[in-house]
Amino acid sequence: MANGTQPRAQWASRLGFILAAAGSAVGLGNIWKFPYIAGENGGGAFVLVYLVCIAVVGLPIMMAELMIGRHTQRDAVGAFYHLAGKRSFWPSAGWISVGAAFIICSYYSVVAGWTLDYVFRAVTGSFTGQPAEAIEGMFGSLVGDGTRQLIWHFIFVALCLGIVIGGVQKGIERWSKILMPILFCLLFLLFMNGMLSKGAWDGISFMFSPDFSKLTAGSVLEALGHAFFTLSLGMAAMITYGSYLDPKEDLLGASVRVVFLDTLIALMAGLAIFSVVFSVGMEPAAGPGLVFKTIPVVFSQLPGGYVLAIIFFLLLSFAALTSNISLLESQVAFLIDEKGWSRKRATTFLAGLAFVVGIPTALSYNALSGWTPIGDLTFFDSADMIASNYLLPISGLLIAIYVGWFWSGSEEKEELIAGGTGWVYPAWHFLIRYVSPLAVATVLYFKMKETGLFTWLASLFG
Numbered sequence: 001m002a003n004g005t006q007p008r009a010q011w012a013s014r015l016g017f018i019l020a021a022a023g024s025a026v027g028l029g030n031i032w033k034f035p036y037i038a039g040e041n042g043g044g045a046f047v048l049v050y051l052v053c054i055a056v057v058g059l060p061i062m063m064a065e066l067m068i069g070r071h072t073q074r075d076a077v078g079a080f081y082h083l084a085g086k087r088s089f090w091p092s093a094g095w096i097s098v099g100a101a102f103i104i105c106s107y108y109s110v111v112a113g114w115t116l117d118y119v120f121r122a123v124t125g126s127f128t129g130q131p132a133e134a135i136e137g138m139f140g141s142l143v144g145d146g147t148r149q150l151i152w153h154f155i156f157v158a159l160c161l162g163i164v165i166g167g168v169q170k171g172i173e174r175w176s177k178i179l180m181p182i183l184f185c186l187l188f189l190l191f192m193n194g195m196l197s198k199g200a201w202d203g204i205s206f207m208f209s210p211d212f213s214k215l216t217a218g219s220v221l222e223a224l225g226h227a228f229f230t231l232s233l234g235m236a237a238m239i240t241y242g243s244y245l246d247p248k249e250d251l252l253g254a255s256v257r258v259v260f261l262d263t264l265i266a267l268m269a270g271l272a273i274f275s276v277v278f279s280v281g282m283e284p285a286a287g288p289g290l291v292f293k294t295i296p297v298v299f300s301q302l303p304g305g306y307v308l309a310i311i312f313f314l315l316l317s318f319a320a321l322t323s324n325i326s327l328l329e330s331q332v333a334f335l336i337d338e339k340g341w342s343r344k345r346a347t348t349f350l351a352g353l354a355f356v357v358g359i360p361t362a363l364s365y366n367a368l369s370g371w372t373p374i375g376d377l378t379f380f381d382s383a384d385m386i387a388s389n390y391l392l393p394i395s396g397l398l399i400a401i402y403v404g405w406f407w408s409g410s411e412e413k414e415e416l417i418a419g420g421t422g423w424v425y426p427a428w429h430f431l432i433r434y435v436s437p438l439a440v441a442t443v444l445y446f447k448m449k450e451t452g453l454f455t456w457l458a459s460l461f462g
């Protein structure tokens with residue numbers, strides 16, 4: 001019961017939940033980040049490590065988050081109020097998750113705006129017949145143009161607002177059921193296009209042939225960190241989506257399906273991208289350059305490239321949209337459950353706030369490029385650094401510790417038994433109690449070291 005007045009919203013069907021949760025998980029992370037980090041860290045060897053991380057850390061934490069949400073029927077902060085008491089330490093895990101969702105939502109919308117801009121460019125044929133340098137230069141001119149980015153940022157936030165305001169079933173679930181199958185078809189077309197191109201074999205060997213010499217301790221951490229981000233963990237999203245789950249739903253089965261879809265889509269995206277890049281004899285760039293520079297150049301040189309570019313950028317936009325609505329919904333649920341706001345008011349307010357906080361991000365490479373709140377990082381990079389390197393692992397760690405050590409085992413077991421998978425309890429509990437916290441703590445430690453937190457602290461006291 002939300003506020004004891006209205007019955008809590010619920011997914012209309014199991015498929016609806018799986019598509020919505022997969023929509024949250026499948027995002028920009030799958031389509032541009034996974035392929036290039038796999039490529040840089042030894043291809044097949046990295047993919048192997050990544051799969052292990054997904055299975056032993058990602059899956060158990062996803063189950064834990066869904067379990068917390070479903071058991072308490074609340075938003076991420078309220079869930080911990082309910083479980084551990086309002087005055088205890090644990091609601092901080094919820095606050096950090098909702099805070100992370102808020103920060104990520106603001107800059108994710110700006111990047112998503114870039115993808116809309118590229119859909120527009122692809123449709124209007126901006127890439128056709130242009131020399132490579134001209135196409136590559138378009139990215140620089142976009143990020144150099146604050147107004148243009150703000151317009152797309154606004155449009156993107158408005159789209160998310162339009163969906164989330166419709167509610168769980170009529171907004172999020174309905175749109176996930178439309179967007180996710182289209183996303184899959186678009187990806188399938190690109191995948192087939194890649195597999196039929198002459199770079200198919202090179203793409204496959206780039207992604208899968210294991211080069212263990214490139215696999216360092218850093219790659220393992222990268223794989224773990226990415227497993228977290230790609231499954232939307234530590235950001236309140238899965239707790240919130242779990243809170244709309246039917247009490248009888250099989251949590252293990254649902255989580256396995258979501259994790260499977262997320263992984264499948266990342267692997268297909270990698271193959272689709274690298275095979276075409278190699279087919280025209282180019283080298284895959286890292287970072288945003290891969291999707292916003294290399295890909296448009298590649299497509300401009302291929303027959304059918306006009307359509308392929310439209311398909312590719314639509315795919316990216318849809319992936320970003322379904323991810324961002326989960327970030328917005330996690331914050332909306334907090335205002336509805338804890339502050340008693342109406343959905344309409346909460347969504348409008350938070351979407352407006354995401355737009356406003358996204359403004360300095362959109363200006364990070366132009367008007368505000370000289371503003372570096374942390375070290376030499378722009379506003380955008382600072383926000384990303386705080387959210388992905390600190391907030392996500394911290395909240396993930398707290399969740400794993402709470403569930404592994406403090407939550408009542410019988411309540412956890414009941415959640416699994418309700419879905420008919422009580423047998424998995426010992427294995428899951430072992431992972432969430434020992435393996436996940438240790439793994440996440442290690443990532444956190446190295447992120448802190450890498451970003452200079454310890455040196456900074458030492459300088460404060462030294």
Ligand code: PHE
Pocket residue numbers: 024025026027028029030104229230231232233235237323324326327
């Ligand atoms: N999982 C998304 C991706 O891979 C990002 C995301 C994180 C979305 C957290 C929602 C919540 O891009």
